[in-house]
Amino acid sequence: MDKLFYFQKAAEIPCSCGKTHRILTQKTMVDHSLTEQIPSALDQLHLGKKCLIVFDENTYHAAGQKVETILNQEKYKTIPLLLHHNSPTQYLEPDEDTRYQVETSLKYQPDFMIAVGSGVINDLVKFTAHRSHIPYVVVGTAASMDGYPSPGAPMLVNGYKITFEASPPTAIFLDLDVLTKAPLNLLQSGFSDLIGKTTANSDWILRNQLQDEYICHYSWDIVQEALQILWESADQIPQRKSEAVQALSIALLNSGFSMALVGDSRPASGAEHLIAHYLEMISLSRGEKTSLHGLRVGAATLIIHKMYQRFLEEIDSIDWEKITSPHPIRVNKETLQEKFGPLYPLVEKEATQKITSPMVFTDSFKKPGFTNRLRQMISEKLFAIPDVEQALKRSKTPSTFEELGFPQSLVKDSFLFSRFVRSRITILDILDEAGLLEKYIEEFL
Ligand SMILES: [Zn+2]
Ligand SMILES: [Zn+2]
Structure with a gap:
């Protein structure tokens, strides 16, 4: 292509x-x-x-x-x-x-x-x-x-x-x-939104492999090409060089087209978008500043990416059987009511389902070679941009939540609670149900 x-x-x-x-x-x-x-x-x-x-x-x-x-x-x-x-x-x-x-x-x-x-x-x-x-x-x-x-x-x-x-x-x-x-921060926002496609598509692989969710590889092909040009042109973003802006525009178009192909946001939005969404939602409800969408996504992607890498290292010790059988979970309704405040009724349906019933997987995880296959498929998405941190640095994009003005406690909440906003599962659900989420937050936030 x-x-x-x-x-x-x-x-x-x-x-x-x-x-x-x-x-x-x-x-x-x-x-x-x-x-x-x-x-x-x-x-x-x-x-x-x-x-x-x-x-x-x-x-x-x-x-x-x-x-x-x-x-x-x-x-x-x-x-x-x-x-x-x-x-x-x-x-x-x-x-x-x-x-x-x-x-x-x-x-x-x-x-x-x-x-x-x-x-x-x-x-x-x-x-x-x-x-x-x-x-x-x-x-x-x-x-x-x-x-x-x-x-x-x-x-x-x-x-x-x-x-x-x-x-x-x-x-x-x-x-x-x-x-x-256009103002540089808008370009950087577009750039860092695209960085998030690596983790969004890793999440899609997770659901496809664990839950047999529909997946379209063609929708990834058109985005992957775009991510490649983006990686190559990252240094030219700060000067707003025409070739870089063209590459960025086409990459963004293709990400949008990938959603048009599939009919929803699955190719473009995973855990990193949930976190960005949570931060926006809570900040808006408090009348506080939100920052640009893509910048929030980029900052979240950096951390989710690290969590994914650690997860792939530890994947052989994950007890999939336990995750899918009834077990006590970290969060209850009262905690979510407190965290979401007046917004709780809007997320109640998805949240209730997640706190009352364990995730449903097919028995694919019982098949020999499952974790190796999963590791390989996810790595392919994660490293479509060879080094996300470098890419953000080279484009001089603000990529920490601190730079974007979010308090640490709210950021921590976003990693702990954003997964209750949507029924579609992501790495955050797997980590939480496997008892790893809090440990990873301690380590990477
Ligand atoms: Zn986005
Ligand atoms: Zn297709």
């Missing part, structure tokens, strides 16, 4: 995993001077002539203003929507207020919508477009996350983040002249 491969148009892929994958995004472009090409690209997509363009103050200056001007020159009728920041955090959040701002603008009856931005603006428009059956395209302003082509939109509902199913954009435009000017 070409290292700079990505899906430039919609595709149907019969796969060895048994599924026929579908890429629904009809046009994806990554190029210099791309903004000028947007009107002709839109003409080819026949989406209509009246569009709602959504941006905030930052993305208006980064690209929105230019997109609007160019479209007006080409006889498109544009309805601009400047999103206002009303959230208590320093970032625009996909909350009730911003959703309302987008939804009320639909009264102008646009034929399609344009999200100008990365992260939250893309999510908001994706969410609204899906619910109102209006197509949307996205003009990215930073290589900061992998959610452009993914089939989900994370939204804040009463302060709690829920990922809603939502159709991917009809087109994605990533103008390298815009992306290379």
Whole structure:
């Protein structure tokens, strides 16, 4: 596979995993001077002539203003929507207020919508477009996350983040002249989010091998190539060199496409994302600062990666039989109620299942050679980036929770309790049930 491969148009892929994958995004472009090409690209997509363009103050200056001007020159009728920041955090959040701002603008009856931005603006428009059956395209302003082509939109509902199913954009435009000017911390956030694919995919292997969960190796193939270029270009991130930003953009696109292939976040999100999610959730509920998504993921990945390495060293002594049979567990309902506070009702279902019934495995672990096979398969994912710590260092990415401003006690809680947020198991579940989690936290945190 070409290292700079990505899906430039919609595709149907019969796969060895048994599924026929579908890429629904009809046009994806990554190029210099791309903004000028947007009107002709839109003409080819026949989406209509009246569009709602959504941006905030930052993305208006980064690209929105230019997109609007160019479209007006080409006889498109544009309805601009400047999103206002009303959230208590320093970032625009996909909350009730911003959703309302987008939804009320639909009264102008646009034929399609344009999200100008990365992260939250893309999510908001994706969410609204899906619910109102209006197509949307996205003009990215930073290589900061992998959610452009993914089939989900994370939204804040009463302060709690829920990922809603939502159709991917009809087109994605990533103008390298815009992306290379994005703030460095956004690029580093995208970079460190990708580092997390190593542990996310290790978790997927765990579930596949222990629980016979469906897995698609093709979705890994397209990400693995991208991780390779990322490792090679890490040093160029701090200078925002064009080649590095291009590699990063394509790597992020492919991570997003891997989710689009599979239909959910399994190829892109494991224990490292649970920890990032927990820290965000608790910080938001306390009205505290959260930091950028990818940076939290990167810091969590560093530690999960070390835990995985130690786990692989100790794997022969794991008592799988004991893990799957009823046994007293470290956590009870009262502890979780205390830790999650007002958010507890939102996680109660998943949490209750985890504290009341042991994990269910197939009997694959009884087969000869099981641990060797598992060790080998996980190592392949873990070391797709030869040295994650070096990669983060070379890109000068802040990668400790301390640098990101999280108190040690909250970080410790995130390793102990984030696993109760989701039913899908990760290395955190295995370590906890094997009685190793607290020991590993002592050692690596
Ligand atoms: Zn992520
Ligand atoms: Zn597949």
